[in-house]
Each structure stands twice: as C-alpha cells, then as structure tokens.
Amino acid sequence: AQKITQTQPGMFVQEKEAVTLDCTYDTSDPSYGLFWYKQPSSGEMIFLIYQGSYDQQNATEGRYSLNFQKARKSANLVISASQLGDSAMYFCAMREGNFGNEKLTFGTGTRLTIIP
C-alpha cells in the first residue's frame, strides 16, 4: 500500500483563487509528521509546512495552511490567494515514528499551474 497518496497529478487554478492540494497517508504509528515541499521549475525542493500527529491545531505558514484531518488520514495543503509564483510541483511527505526515525516517504506530487 502507498504510504502517501496524492491523487491530483495536475491542477489549473486562476490567479488569486484559493487552492487545495490533496494528500492522504497510511500509517499505524501513532506518532508521525507530515510535510509539504514545493519544487519550482528551477528544481530545488523548498520546505513549506509541517504538521505533527499530536498537534492540536492545523499548521499555518503565511499563505499556506495544512488541513489536518486525523481520522480521515488526510493532510491537504491550502494556498490562499494564489500567485503566479505558486506554479510548481508540490510534494507531500511523511515521517513515521519520532525519535530514531528520520526517513521521509514522498508522494508522487501534484503539478500546480496558476493561470493569470
């Protein structure tokens, strides 16, 4: 079974609209972390946001927020007021366990294109 599933290979969104990128995960470990990374066409991987499994509130970083629904095992990324510079690949990743396991498993990514 896939540990991280991103079901949207590509999305087109009008500039200034909000965007939701889907991510579901599979783990039996009660302690885990969820990450989102952005990869623009230049190729670098940019960390966006982190959510711990025990965090009570949804994580937010500027225009990015993580819609964490633990019971549904989903960790969707929400980008508010999208900009042309948001066009990129977006990867969801998970770290299972806590201390002693630092490995990340990545999803296949979603290519987001912002339309002017």
Next chain:
Amino acid sequence: DARVTQTPRHKVTEMGQEVTMRCQPILGHNTVFWYRQTMMQGLELLAYFRNRAPLDDSGMPKDRFSAEMPDATLATLKIQPSEPRDSAVYFCASGLGSDTQYFGPGTRLTVL
C-alpha cells in the same frame, strides 16, 4: 541564511566512469540524506546518516553506489561504474534529528 550546498550542479559523463557528488550540510545539523529523483520513480531515499554514522542505505544499489561522511561538513555519494539508468537528479538534505529536512539544489547527472 544557512543552506545545504551540493557540487557539482550538473554532471555529464560516459557509461563506466566514476561519479562523485558532494554535499555540505547545514552547520549543526546531525542528519544527512541522499535522495534520487526520476520521472519514473519519483523521490527515493538512497541513504542517510545520523551523527556521521550510516543508518540506512537499503535504497542504494550496493554494487555500484557508496555513501560516506568523512567529516561533519562533507557527505559524498559515489557511483562506480556509472550506467545510463543512473541518470537522475540527486538531492542531499540535512536536518536536526527528526525535524524538518532542508534540501540542497541537487546534482543533475546524465550518463551517456
């Protein structure tokens, strides 16, 4: 602004040649990771180190790949001999324990 650095950024080589990629993790980080990204396989973990000790290299083809950390400021990934199927982008990332991993710019390898 602390960053992970990787050299070279681009490498074109011929099949059978040795390739060495280098990574300087962020100062103070104690975990270092090597990932490979291809269109077919996506992002795969090849190997990782904690406090310079190799912890997991199960994702790495053992017969031709090797990863080392000669000191805390340098991690290397070697391929010998290289093959066309090794063509990919190789990322190094570093972190502090199980905290966020920060990625370098990657090395784009082309094996002809």
